[in-house]
Amino acid sequence: MKKGVFYLIPNYLGENTLFKFDNSFKNKINEINNFIFENEKKGRAFIKKICPLKKQSLIEASLLNKFTDRRNLKKLIEPCFSGIDMALISDSGCPCIADPGADLVMFCHQYNIEVKPLVGPSSILLALMASGLNGQNFEFNGYLPIKNPEKKNSIKAIEKKSINTTQIFMETPYRNNQMIKDLIINLKKDTILCVATNLSLKTEFINTETVQNWKKKNYDFNKKPSIFLIQSKS
């Protein structure tokens, strides 16, 4: 029996987005009824936004997040074994990138279930494009440690690597301003820091400056989803 395809479906990066998915993307979501969400409410809201006419009662929803018992992963993709197409939808941005899903996709490969990633917004990629920093070599670090001295050590370590490889990381939005303070204190004056906020939204803001210039700047990124990028000169 032909197995179902496992689609990886990106979500918008927030409200008031300037980016719109095309009709072929909408048609694909309309065709699928078996979804895996990070959060059911958010996943259903996304489908409603994309396909307002689709009956929510048709949707078979499963969950994949940090609370999911990893012993049940295979069960999540069971419909694919019966030839049914499924989709994993992220709460925001691309599934499996700084978001759950990779272990489930690995299962699909092990069982020869075809995996199809669809194109959509990724704050990491948009930030790198627009940063002006080296896009030939780059590393994404997820979140840095929250407390010192680990945080300070981590900033110093990634600054060293950023001479050759642009270093990218995130922070929990309510800690953004503290993160910038820590970066200003711990990075060299001529290291370049880009902060990219609310990407693909109407309120998008992308600023690249030396640490020295950030020091003189007024900023407030509190509670605004942001990506941080650094590149050191020496």
Place this chain on the structure above:
Amino acid sequence: MKKGVFYLIPNYLGENTLFKFDNSFKNKINEINNFIFENEKKGRAFIKKICPLKKQSLIEASLLNKFTDRRNLKKLIEPCFSGIDMALISDSGCPCIADPGADLVMFCHQYNIEVKPLVGPSSILLALMASGLNGQNFEFNGYLPIKNPEKKNSIKAIEKKSINTTQIFMETPYRNNQMIKDLIINLKKDTILCVATNLSLKTEFINTETVQNWKKKNYDFNKKPSIFLIQSKS
């Protein structure tokens, strides 16, 4: 005077793509007349595909590629200083990511010209999403060295890093099969290798296996644009 916005516009990843840009993307390209291309013929062909009714005679084309004299970068964005919106279009995928543009974007930041990245396909990101490998920490290495012993040493070095950080790289398409051979020879048996080919196209193929399994496999990625990803277990 209000400066023009500098848009970063992704291109399709090849012919026979399943991905389609939305109308709002098309309208944006229709509004702009000042373009910077990596290759004028390819850039104009893309605009023709996206906006078939747009008069090509309206297009002011400049070039940015490896032959561009970096002393002329500022001149390229001159129209922005006069309030005119401009766009950089890649030959394939996203500008500035494994493609030219970062130094020009850095100029825009220095002169307070707003940079706006648009959403589109990136083979690197699609490959990572669909690989099943760790998407919380990853590094893109561009191209590995062509000749041994540098190539072999580089493969060994990235395998070591890939325990914690998924390692991603590219190869010139006609050398893909040789690259897989080199990976099979130099990587550990239980290291996981993903090869993702013709992403977002009808001929897309994504395969994730241990090196041991790749050894037994028939494959031919000759001249097919591919992304390589590895993750070592120990």
